[in-house]
Amino acid sequence: MPPPNPESTAMLLQRIRAGDEAARERLLARYLPVLRRWAHGRLPARARGFADTDDLVQITLVRVLRQLERFEPRHEGAFLAYLRRILINAMRDEIARAATRGQQEPVGEHMTDPGPSPLEAALGRDMLDRYEAAFDRLSEEQQEAVFMRVEMGLSYDEIAAAMDKPSANAARMMVARSIARLAETMEEPHGA
16 A cells, blocks of 8 residues: 555644644645635625635634644545535624624525626526535535535546545546436425
């Protein structure tokens, strides 16, 4: 069995916990553009006066770094899902903060700008709602595969590395199966 990749996310996390600043910088450099790309256009305009996308990405990374001791990756792609979850929570916090400053709107699951996000522009609002409901019903691995390919636009090589798959073709097959399952789930009646 080959030795572990010294640049894998799991190895970087291990080195960061041991106090390696270079590993910390490498991890941040790897995920900063990914988080920016995903967060773009997701913060509603009413909350943007208080924070913008870059602020939320920075908040996310600070929270992640503070909580690294508690995070235990089950596989490579788990860290990306963890980042996504923390970013969504940061968005919810910012929307709630904006609401307490005079705008009364409940924090909901769909935190999008009044203008469509890139995904919404491609799918339309009704289809996006069905997509998100179906996405929530996928397994964690399927969610990560769809998220990395569809929402993040990562290559199959990048997905293979992130999810510890042996090749880009293995990642392609996993993504294809996950997207097929997503499509089947979107076709099912709501509440099924």
